[in-house]
Amino acid sequence: MLDKTTKLFLTTVAAIATINTIETPQIPNTANSWLTIQTEAQAKRSGGRSGGGSFSRGSSGSRSSSGRSRGSSGSRSRSRSYHNSPSYNNNSRDYSRSGTYYRSGSSYNNGGQWFSILLLLIFFGVPGIVIFLVISQVLKSRLGHNNEGNYSRAYHRERDNNIVTISQLQIALLASATDVQSGLTELSLRVDTSTEEGLRELLQESILILLRNSEYWTHHIHSSEKIHIDKAESKFNSLSLEERSKLSSETLSNISGNIRQQTVTSPDDASAMYIVVSLLVATAHDKPLFEDIRTPDDLKVALNSLGAMPSDYLFKFELIWSPQSENDSLTYDEFITEYTNMVELV
Structure with missing residues (x-):
C-alpha cells in the first residue's frame, strides 16, 4: 500500500502532465499591430494644400491696381483693378x-x-x-x-466696406476619381499663388476639376458666414487649422508661392474608398454665398457661383485635399472618423 508521500508525488506528476496537454492561446503582439494600423492611417491621411491672399487693405480703404506692397510687419496690402462690364439684354x-x-x-x-x-x-x-x-x-x-x-x-x-464673407465647401468623391488628385497636384505645382492672377486661377481651375468629376461625388458639407473684417483673419485661420489637423502630414503645399513637397509611397488598399476636397474662400460679399445644398445640381450651382465671382472680390483662398497622392484614398472608417459632419448627396 502506497504511503501518503508517494501518493502526493504521483498526483503532482499527473497534474503537470494534464496542464502540458492544454494549448494556451498566443497573445498577439498588439504593439506591432498598432504600429501597422498607424502607418496605414498616416499614409492614407496625407494631404495637399495650396492658396494665398490677404485681408490687408491700403490706407485709403480701397484696393487699386497699382500693385501690392509689403510693410515692415510683413503684412500685404491687396491691390485690384476693376474691369467688370454689365451684360446686356435687348433694350434693357x-x-x-x-x-x-x-x-x-x-x-x-x-x-x-x-x-x-x-x-x-x-x-x-x-x-x-x-x-x-x-x-x-x-x-x-x-x-x-x-x-x-x-x-x-x-x-x-x-x-470696399468692412464686411467679409467666409465660405467653406467640402466634397467627398469615390476613390476611383484619381484624376482629381493628380489634377490638383499638377495645378498646385504650376500656379503662382503669390499673385492675384495665380490665386484666381487656382480657384477656377480647382473648381473645373471638381465639376469634370461630378459623377464621383458622394457627400458634401458647406458653410458661409459674413463677418467683420477685423475678425476675418482669425476665422479663416481657425477653419484652415481644423481641416489641416485631419492630416498626418502635408506632402505638398504651395502657400503664397512657397512650395514644399515630400515623397510619399504607400501600397494600394482594396478597402480604400474616398477622396475629400475642401475649398475655403474669403470674399467681399455682404451676405452668405450658399443656399441649401442637397443634390449634385445644387452643388454645381454653388461651385459655378464661386468660380464666376468678380476678381476683385477674392481676399483669400485655400485648397486642401486628402489624400494628396493618386495612389492613396481614405478607408470608410477613416472617412467617417475625420469627416463626421458630411452629408450624402441625394
Missing part, C-alpha cells in the same frame, strides 16, 4: 453682381416715340422734330448714366 440692361441684380430700361418705347414725332411734324414741322430728338437723347443719356452710377456705387459699396 441686367446688371448681375454677387447675387444682386440691377435693371434699367429706356423711358421711351419705340411706338410712343414715333407717335410723338408724328404729332410734332403735324404741328411744328421739321424744327420741332429736331428739338424733340435732341431732348430725347439727352434724357436717355442722363437716365442711363444714373443707372450706371447707381450700380457702380452699390458694387463698390459692397466690395
Whole structure:
C-alpha cells in the first residue's frame, strides 16, 4: 500500500502532465499591430494644400491696381483693378453682381416715340422734330448714366466696406476619381499663388476639376458666414487649422508661392474608398454665398457661383485635399472618423 508521500508525488506528476496537454492561446503582439494600423492611417491621411491672399487693405480703404506692397510687419496690402462690364439684354440692361441684380430700361418705347414725332411734324414741322430728338437723347443719356452710377456705387459699396464673407465647401468623391488628385497636384505645382492672377486661377481651375468629376461625388458639407473684417483673419485661420489637423502630414503645399513637397509611397488598399476636397474662400460679399445644398445640381450651382465671382472680390483662398497622392484614398472608417459632419448627396 502506497504511503501518503508517494501518493502526493504521483498526483503532482499527473497534474503537470494534464496542464502540458492544454494549448494556451498566443497573445498577439498588439504593439506591432498598432504600429501597422498607424502607418496605414498616416499614409492614407496625407494631404495637399495650396492658396494665398490677404485681408490687408491700403490706407485709403480701397484696393487699386497699382500693385501690392509689403510693410515692415510683413503684412500685404491687396491691390485690384476693376474691369467688370454689365451684360446686356435687348433694350434693357441686367446688371448681375454677387447675387444682386440691377435693371434699367429706356423711358421711351419705340411706338410712343414715333407717335410723338408724328404729332410734332403735324404741328411744328421739321424744327420741332429736331428739338424733340435732341431732348430725347439727352434724357436717355442722363437716365442711363444714373443707372450706371447707381450700380457702380452699390458694387463698390459692397466690395470696399468692412464686411467679409467666409465660405467653406467640402466634397467627398469615390476613390476611383484619381484624376482629381493628380489634377490638383499638377495645378498646385504650376500656379503662382503669390499673385492675384495665380490665386484666381487656382480657384477656377480647382473648381473645373471638381465639376469634370461630378459623377464621383458622394457627400458634401458647406458653410458661409459674413463677418467683420477685423475678425476675418482669425476665422479663416481657425477653419484652415481644423481641416489641416485631419492630416498626418502635408506632402505638398504651395502657400503664397512657397512650395514644399515630400515623397510619399504607400501600397494600394482594396478597402480604400474616398477622396475629400475642401475649398475655403474669403470674399467681399455682404451676405452668405450658399443656399441649401442637397443634390449634385445644387452643388454645381454653388461651385459655378464661386468660380464666376468678380476678381476683385477674392481676399483669400485655400485648397486642401486628402489624400494628396493618386495612389492613396481614405478607408470608410477613416472617412467617417475625420469627416463626421458630411452629408450624402441625394
